[in-house]
Amino acid sequence: MDSMSLIIVVSTAVAGLTMAIGGFGPAQALGKALTSALDAIARQPEASAQIMRTLFVGMAIIESIAIYAFVLALIILFANPLIGYVAK
Amino acid sequence: MKTPEMFPVEIFSIGPVVIKNTVIVTWFVMAFIIVASYLITRRLSIKPGAFQEIFEAIIESAEKNIKDMLPVSPWNVIPFITTLWIFIGASNLIGLIPGFMTPTSDINTTFAFAIISYSMMHVFGLKTMGLRNYLKHYTEPSWILLPIHFLAELTRTIALAIRLFGNMLSGDMIAIILLGIAGFLVPIPFSLLHIVIGIIQAYIFGILTLVFIAGGIRVEQNKNISEEV
Numbered sequence: 001m002d003s004m005s006l007i008i009v010v011s012t013a014v015a016g017l018t019m020a021i022g023g024f025g026p027a028q029a030l031g032k033a034l035t036s037a038l039d040a041i042a043r044q045p046e047a048s049a050q051i052m053r054t055l056f057v058g059m060a061i062i063e064s065i066a067i068y069a070f071v072l073a074l075i076i077l078f079a080n081p082l083i084g085y086v087a088k
Numbered sequence: 089m090k091t092p093e094m095f096p097v098e099i100f101s102i103g104p105v106v107i108k109n110t111v112i113v114t115w116f117v118m119a120f121i122i123v124a125s126y127l128i129t130r131r132l133s134i135k136p137g138a139f140q141e142i143f144e145a146i147i148e149s150a151e152k153n154i155k156d157m158l159p160v161s162p163w164n165v166i167p168f169i170t171t172l173w174i175f176i177g178a179s180n181l182i183g184l185i186p187g188f189m190t191p192t193s194d195i196n197t198t199f200a201f202a203i204i205s206y207s208m209m210h211v212f213g214l215k216t217m218g219l220r221n222y223l224k225h226y227t228e229p230s231w232i233l234l235p236i237h238f239l240a241e242l243t244r245t246i247a248l249a250i251r252l253f254g255n256m257l258s259g260d261m262i263a264i265i266l267l268g269i270a271g272f273l274v275p276i277p278f279s280l281l282h283i284v285i286g287i288i289q290a291y292i293f294g295i296l297t298l299v300f301i302a303g304g305i306r307v308e309q310n311k312n313i314s315e316e317v
Contacts, residue, residue: 067254
């Protein structure tokens with residue numbers, strides 16, 4: 001196997017792993033955040049508007065970790081800088 | 089069949105400035121919003137028609153949301169945040185029309201939005217607190233934390249841009265990949281999800297900018313209270 005195809009194989013495998021591992025943590029965190037928010041709303045339905053707003057902001061911040069993993073996977077797949085070293 | 093584009097394409101260039109199709113779509117969105125706002129606000133009446141009713145509902149709900157979050161004079165901030173909501177929301181949703189590239193799935197657009205919100209954060213902070221007080225809050229609780237403050241502002245601005253970009257690009261990408269492997273009508277449920285995500289992301293972009301602005305302003309409020317007591 002020459003170095004080019006080695007890079008392609010490793011990049012493809014790692015892109016999948018990036019999404020799998022990078023999606024796992026945020027998914028757990030989002031589930032936890034949603035459960036606690038639902039608990040809080042069940043206890044205090046009159047505060048639901050404020051809880052929902054805080055929940056959205058918090059979820060956006062948690063979700064950005066998954067988005068980082070996604071962007072990284074995209075860079076590995078479509079704009080891999082390592083291929084440039086070998087292609088010369 | 090012409091495959092739909094996933095990444096922005098160059099249309100023409102003026103010298104070193106490259107104009108991509110996302111920029112053209114952004115101009116189109118801007119023109120559409122400006123013309124629509126002009127036509128609707130030209131003849132305001134006490135008994136509103138359907139379009140005026142819709143616009144009033146948008147502005148009123150935006151006002152209600154912002155007033156809850158901001159302790160001081162919300163009318164300085166309401167035009168800016170509402171513009172962000174309407175413009176980003178329209179940009180996110182226009183990609184559903186065939187032939188239009190989603191402008192926010194280009195990282196340059198989202199970074200432009202993030203830079204605007206970063207600058208406005210400082211502008212509103214300076215406006216309400218004055219230069220001295222504003223620069224002072226960087227050295228609190230200790231001047232050793234000064235680089236951390238700068239780093240935090242930089243990373244949250246970059247996170248703002250990357251979040252919008254990643255969400256919009258992933259929505260487009262899922263539709264294109266499903267169109268490739270499964271074909272006609274299959275991407276429609278995912279497009280419905282994309283509508284929800286587009287609106288939520290526009291809301292989140294605005295509300296996070298608002299939280300950052302409020303965070304810059306609230307420092308002085310606390311100080312006033314502690315001085316009074």
